[in-house]
Amino acid sequence: MDIRQLRYFVKIVETGSLSKASKQLFVAQPALSQQISKLEEYVGKPLLIRSSKGVKPNQNGQALYHHARLVLRQFDQAISIAKAENETVQGMVSIGLPATTVAAVGLDLIKRLREKYPGILINVVEAMSGHIAQLIHQNQLDLAVLFNDEHDDELIIEPLMVEELFLFLSEDSKLLPPDQTTVTVAEAAALPLIVPTSSHGLRRRIETEFSKYGLGVNVVAEIDSLALLMNCVHQDIAATIKPRGAIMQEADGGRQWRCLAFSDAHLRRSNFLYSLPPESMTPATNIVAAELKAAVQDLIDNPAIKGFEPFPNQAKLGNDRAANGQAKGSSASA
Numbered sequence: 001m002d003i004r005q006l007r008y009f010v011k012i013v014e015t016g017s018l019s020k021a022s023k024q025l026f027v028a029q030p031a032l033s034q035q036i037s038k039l040e041e042y043v044g045k046p047l048l049i050r051s052s053k054g055v056k057p058n059q060n061g062q063a064l065y066h067h068a069r070l071v072l073r074q075f076d077q078a079i080s081i082a083k084a085e086n087e088t089v090q091g092m093v094s095i096g097l098p099a100t101t102v103a104a105v106g107l108d109l110i111k112r113l114r115e116k117y118p119g120i121l122i123n124v125v126e127a128m129s130g131h132i133a134q135l136i137h138q139n140q141l142d143l144a145v146l147f148n149d150e151h152d153d154e155l156i157i158e159p160l161m162v163e164e165l166f167l168f169l170s171e172d173s174k175l176l177p178p179d180q181t182t183v184t185v186a187e188a189a190a191l192p193l194i195v196p197t198s199s200h201g202l203r204r205r206i207e208t209e210f211s212k213y214g215l216g217v218n219v220v221a222e223i224d225s226l227a228l229l230m231n232c233v234h235q236d237i238a239a240t241i242k243p244r245g246a247i248m249q250e251a252d253g254g255r256q257w258r259c260l261a262f263s264d265a266h267l268r269r270s271n272f273l274y275s276l277p278p279e280s281m282t283p284a285t286n287i288v289a290a291e292l293k294a295a296v297q298d299l300i301d302n303p304a305i306k307g308f309e310p311f312p313n314q315a316k317l318g319n320d321r322a323a324n325g326q327a328k329g330s331s332a333s334a
Helices: 003-015 018-025 029-043 059-083 099-116 129-137 185-189 201-211 226-234 283-301 314-333
Strands: 048-051 054-057 091-097 120-126 143-146 156-170 193-195 219-222 240-243 257-262 268-275
Touching: 003 018, 003 029, 003 054, 003 059, 018 029, 054 059, 059 091, 091 099, 091 129, 091 283, 099 120, 099 226, 099 240, 099 283, 120 283, 129 143, 143 283, 156 201, 156 226, 156 283, 185 201, 193 201, 193 226, 193 240, 201 240, 201 268, 226 240, 268 283
Parallel strands: 091 120, 091 143, 193 219
Antiparallel strands: 048 054, 143 268, 156 240, 156 257, 156 268
16 A cells, blocks of 8 residues: 555545546546555455445545545655755644634734744634534544534643633614613523524524523524624624624724623633644644634733633643643653
8 A cells, every 4th residue: 555545545435426526636536446446455454435426435535535635634744854954844734723813813823923923824714613523533634623622532722711702783773772781681682683593503502592591592594604693783683692703803893892701691702722742743734723822822822802711720721731632742652
């Protein structure tokens, strides 16, 4: 088996077609089929299910696909580093960020990397948290920010920050008195609200908090697009509940907002940084993770920006998790 066969196999799985993969790889289809047959012979088991509709991986093929993507990414990064003419850190790093996280720290992260580490090619995937979770578990991302810390033996999970959730209205909204600066859960429950769909963690967080008061959420629209949701709120169609990151890029566009804290509820959302085990982390990935943490810390320390808080016992918990990950790696190699 060689790296070329893995690359061919991954492309076939991603395109779902030998002919499409052949065109994208610039390899004749008979030669491509021969290489896949050699790969299956080496593995000792079939990897693909072939039909008139195309090809898809079987259970063994799916497992190989997940690990092959990681192997190929690390191989390409190793070649890039080897070709470098100096000691500058190089390589591509893929990071998954939810939309509000992109708005809060995305620009700062990119600026930091371009100024200090121009050899790093950063690939930012902005998506819903559920999709990002799927990608990081499939080894299609090097880093990810998610809103839960579900146990996973194959990933390192570190606390990143805690976000306060606010009620957002357009600056000239008629939904609440113009001089009102805070809001109660009961007042928010009486308002028309635009929220994400029920599969979204933020929606569940809001519903859980409201249910403590015996109240439901008055949903008038379910929108997973942050841009469309905030456009609707700005038109005073309804209010929404979001972290402050939802409006952090809005000032440049001239739009103004009312941001009301909850006076009778502790509405917060925890953020966690997911990464691969230490033995799988490249120097470039470690740098991106460190710069993301620094960008978040600057956000927390900025007195002009409210709503971003350090995680309780953040330093200790982060060190403990990292140490556990390193211990697992040591045990696996022993």
